[in-house]
Amino acid sequence: MSDVYIVGIGIHPFGRTDGLSGLDQGVYAVRQALSDAGVDWQQLQFAYGGSDAAGNPDTMVERLGLTGMQFINVRNGCAAGGSALFSAQMAIKSGEFDLGLAVGFDKHPRGAFNALPAEYNLPDWYGEAGYMITTQFFANKITRYMHEHGISPTTLGRVAEKAFRNAVHAPHAWRRAEVPLDEIMNAPLVSDPYTKYMFCSPAEGGVALLLASEKKARELGRPLIKLKAATMRTRPPGSFEVFAPCIDIERGGSATNLASAAAFEAAGLGPKDIAVAQLQDTEAGAEIMHMAENGFCADGEQEAWLAEGRTEIGGTLPVNTDGGCLACGEPIGASGLRQVYENVVQLRGDGGGRQVPNDPKTAYSHVYGAPGVSAVTILER
Amino acid sequence: MHVIAEGLFTDEATPRLIGGRHRQSGRIVFPCPPGEEFEPWPLAREGKLWSFTVQRYRPKSPPYAGPEAFRPWIVGYVELPGEVIVESRVVGIGFDEVRIGMELELTLVPLDPDAANPIMIHAFQPKGASA
Numbered sequence: 001m002s003d004v005y006i007v008g009i010g011i012h013p014f015g016r017t018d019g020l021s022g023l024d025q026g027v028y029a030v031r032q033a034l035s036d037a038g039v040d041w042q043q044l045q046f047a048y049g050g051s052d053a054a055g056n057p058d059t060m061v062e063r064l065g066l067t068g069m070q071f072i073n074v075r076n077g078c079a080a081g082g083s084a085l086f087s088a089q090m091a092i093k094s095g096e097f098d099l100g101l102a103v104g105f106d107k108h109p110r111g112a113f114n115a116l117p118a119e120y121n122l123p124d125w126y127g128e129a130g131y132m133i134t135t136q137f138f139a140n141k142i143t144r145y146m147h148e149h150g151i152s153p154t155t156l157g158r159v160a161e162k163a164f165r166n167a168v169h170a171p172h173a174w175r176r177a178e179v180p181l182d183e184i185m186n187a188p189l190v191s192d193p194y195t196k197y198m199f200c201s202p203a204e205g206g207v208a209l210l211l212a213s214e215k216k217a218r219e220l221g222r223p224l225i226k227l228k229a230a231t232m233r234t235r236p237p238g239s240f241e242v243f244a245p246c247i248d249i250e251r252g253g254s255a256t257n258l259a260s261a262a263a264f265e266a267a268g269l270g271p272k273d274i275a276v277a278q279l280q281d282t283e284a285g286a287e288i289m290h291m292a293e294n295g296f297c298a299d300g301e302q303e304a305w306l307a308e309g310r311t312e313i314g315g316t317l318p319v320n321t322d323g324g325c326l327a328c329g330e331p332i333g334a335s336g337l338r339q340v341y342e343n344v345v346q347l348r349g350d351g352g353g354r355q356v357p358n359d360p361k362t363a364y365s366h367v368y369g370a371p372g373v374s375a376v377t378i379l380e381r
Numbered sequence: 382m383h384v385i386a387e388g389l390f391t392d393e394a395t396p397r398l399i400g401g402r403h404r405q406s407g408r409i410v411f412p413c414p415p416g417e418e419f420e421p422w423p424l425a426r427e428g429k430l431w432s433f434t435v436q437r438y439r440p441k442s443p444p445y446a447g448p449e450a451f452r453p454w455i456v457g458y459v460e461l462p463g464e465v466i467v468e469s470r471v472v473g474i475g476f477d478e479v480r481i482g483m484e485l486e487l488t489l490v491p492l493d494p495d496a497a498n499p500i501m502i503h504a505f506q507p508k509g510a511s512a
Contacts, residue, residue, distance in 0.1 A: 123386060125502075127445065128492070131456070136456050141432070190437055191437060
């Protein structure tokens with residue numbers, strides 16, 4: 001089994017890009033990644049591509065070259081990017097290939113995601129009565145969590161404040177202006193306790209990662225960023241997911257718990273070994289809950305962590321160093337790969353104004369979303 | 382009375398929500414799924430608020446079938462002891478007064494309060510509010 005390395009990265013800036021399709025943005029990211037690695041499209045042996053709402057990724061061969069390469073499309077809800085990366089990793093790990101691509105892109109309409117009950121195996125009345133709303137779920141979930149674990153609304157505000165502050169230094173981020181804490185707290189409520197700054201928005205963007213075997217990576221001479229683990233898991237019994245007309249009284253774990261534990265085991269590392277983390281922050285509270293679900297702190301400790309700035313760029317565990325989904329928006333197919341992109345930037349020391357100090361050697365990324373899926377990666381330099 | 386869907390409420394003077402009880406495991410869910418695995422199971426009318434938020438913008442149509450005119454509402458989860466936690470609107474209480482743990486009971490409310498023959502949906506209200 002070969003170790004797997006990330007040898008090239010590319011990104012099309014997230015946000016809104018009128019006039020460019022989601023696929024265009026994916027192609028842009030691939031070209032940048034090829035240039036970063038110093039390889040040609042013709043050298044790639046395979047690709048896995050994820051997109052939720054912007055068409056079939058494999059059609060990008062028309063734009064990049066009809067080399068006949070294997071190109072597999074991945075559609076896996078919010079874990080599309082993570083699943084593409086997992087699959088690409090396995091293709092190299094197995095010894096089948098030496099060099100390939102994981103790419104993700106998307107382009108969503110403005111406003112909240114518009115889901116229909118039938119797509120989620122739910123009766124029509126559920127949508128007619130006004131329950132097919134993702135923000136309701138997120139807000140209900142954090143209200144309960146705050147009640148059980150003593151998290152204050154100010155802590156949610158601090159997460160958003162940090163996101164926009166970090167994004168100032170991330171050229172690929174969408175919302176790159178600082179927002180003061182009091183403005184975040186006093187902004188209009190979307191779903192209590194969340195104000196408009198505490199939710200990410202559906203967006204657009206593309207990310208490409210080139211993966212190589214150790215032999216190939218050494219040939220290319222790029223910094224050796226090793227993919228120590230890439231896992232994807234679905235939900236266990238008793239989890240609390242979006243669009244739930246009911247939940248079990250006996251509460252269970254989450255897809256995140258499973259993906260995280262599997263990734264740490266595969267990497268032979270623990271939460272204390274991680275130097276920088278990108279955690280799913282669909283809303284400010286998600287980052288809070290995911291700090292604990294991924295094992296970085298106990299439930300309730302986030303209150304002190306945020307107040308003390310432990311997740312800031314210079315803190316003990318910097319979280320969402322490019323502003324995360326809150327500042328970058330969430331193009332579903334690209335979002336998980338953006339986290340890995342950011343981690344490679346950090347491990348190479350290329351973060352500029354958002355660079356984590358003291359030469360970080362390990363980086364963690366975590367995606368979570370509908371319909372109860374999670375994907376985790378751990379990188380090491 | 383015109384309710385939003387068949388099989389959601391019992392046909393009683395004071396209706397109950399109909400959940401489903403898994404015939405093998407006894408697990409109770411809401412609503413009752415189609416098929417043979419679950420048997421219809423009238424749910425308790427009273428419970429405690431488990432969590433809540435306020436829906437502050439009009440949901441997109443489709444699927445939302447409520448009126449164009451929008452007034453925010455409380456939407457939460459109500460724990461029915463020994464059964465299941467159900468998602469529901471919460472009515473008869475101000476946005477600033479609603480609290481986790483408060484005692485609630487089932488009621489029916491119109492999806493469009495201004496309609497002549499409104500479609501009725503389920504909601505919970507503070508216990509004893511209609512007495």
